Amino acid sequence: MGVDVDKAKKRQPGVFNRMGTQEQDLKMFLLSKGASKEVVASIISRYPRAITRTPESLSERWDLWRRIMTSDLEIINILERSPEGFFRSSNNRNLENNIKFLYSVGLTHKCLCRLLTSAPRTFSNSLDLNKQMIKFLQEVCLSLNHNKPRDFIGKIIFKNPFILIQSTKRVKTNIEFLQSTFNLNNEKLLVLLCGPGAKILDLSNDYVNRNYTNIKEKLFSLGCTEEEVHKFILSYPDVIFLGEKKFNDKIDFLIEEKFSISQIIENPRILDSSISTLRSRIKELVNAGYNFSTSNIALLSWSQKRYKAKLKKLNIE
DNA sequence: CTTACCGGGATCTGCCATGGGC
């Protein structure tokens, strides 16, 4: 069947010691849903336990997923990416209960669709685990004096569909990090959590700390105050995503190119751009006679289309 | 018309640990 047996055995040896497995059934099932042979092989190689599921159980599970997704093809695409999310559990009642539960706390169909696409594991979590996370988020919301937890939860989960596959410990620690680091009042913290800050809630706590410490030290070394650092991060929470090396490299590169640190932190979005984009744009702009010390640097992170139009204009002038 | 402000899109799996059932 084209399965990488060595890899599969290493992954889940128990599956290969069982008396009966149903790889042919699984294959027929997936082919009938529109998967290619290669996809079937890849799924079994990466998640061998899939071959222990019965056709009835698979079919029922598929139909439950189809309550959320509108086509088989969408599901195949998810399985190809992440077979584990579908096959790790055969508890279809639990799946059904999760779907009901997630609707019952106010999530929209669109949101469930997003969850299933982005974080299919959510639906294989035990109902209890999902309940714990939702309860935790409700408590956070209420503790911040916001009396519409359904809205809060809908927003935060839509912004970050990975939250439900994180441990509450991880999400809690990250929320506490934001709270204690930036001294925000309830309202500001709420806006941050269900807005630009939602994205960083699923980052590993260690990673958040390391990156934050690195950003702080790097900016201190360039003469920034703590206040400036905080303002910078709050205006651009995505910066926490940047690993130490990448952040430092970008800053070093910009400093070498004679940008001032205040210029950089006042235009944080230029850090959105990759170093290679920054490099090529700076070169092109300098060639076109653009003076960064007197002109705005925001165009370094404009979309390609807008940037090109601007460059063309500069070259004509 | 150009630029500022801001949010969205793609994406996030694959492995290990643990405790229960047999």
Added chain:
DNA sequence: GCCCATGGCAGATCCCGGTAAG
């Protein structure tokens, strides 16, 4: 002692464009 189900972890950005503002 085996397998299973499930919890939890580490990992590590860049780009696009709608709409408001000027």
